[in-house]
Amino acid sequence: MNREKLTSAFRSIATSEGYHFYTDGEGSMPRHITAYPALWLTPPRLEQMQGRKHGKVIYSVKLHALRDGLKLSPDERTQAWADMEQQLIDIFAQLSEEEFVVAVEYLKLQHTSSTLTNHSEVAVTATANVITF
Numbered sequence: 732m733n734r735e736k737l738t739s740a741f742r743s744i745a746t747s748e749g750y751h752f753y754t755d756g757e758g759s760m761p762r763h764i765t766a767y768p769a770l771w772l773t774p775p776r777l778e779q780m781q782g783r784k785h786g787k788v789i790y791s792v793k794l795h796a797l798r799d800g801l802k803l804s805p806d807e808r809t810q811a812w813a814d815m816e817q818q819l820i821d822i823f824a825q826l827s828e829e830e831f832v833v834a835v836e837y838l839k840l841q842h843t844s845s846t847l848t849n850h851s852e853v854a855v856t857a858t859a860n861v862i863t864f
Contacts, residue, residue: 734777741770753769778860789860796854799851801852812842832863833863
């Protein structure tokens with residue numbers, strides 16, 4: 732299907748935006764993230780398929796943006812969350828321009844006050860449905 736294309740597109744966008752890109756289950760984050768800023772893509776989940784030999788395939792996507800937050804003040808953390816929210820919106824906008832992507836729907840952003848790894852990072856998680864052709 733289009734899972735590999737989707738992962739490759741996220742990888743390309745992430746590196747062009749200066750992020751280190753990782754993909755695996757969320758439980759692997761503490762072991763694998765070695766550099767910031769980072770984008771972590773959980774494996775896209777096929778939600779729906781329309782058409783037998785061609786048509787639309789809808790994937791549920793979860794993307795985490797992470798930055799080093801160990802020495803940030805509360806105000807700096809708030810600003811980092813705002814910056815990452817905008818960057819995630821831009822990343823999904825770039826994704827929507829890919830040839831195989833029909834649309835990005837139901838984009839939701841949520842910052843987290845607890846860390847996803849043991850590095851004291853600042854993180855924002857984006858979830859969306861990506862409709863591919």
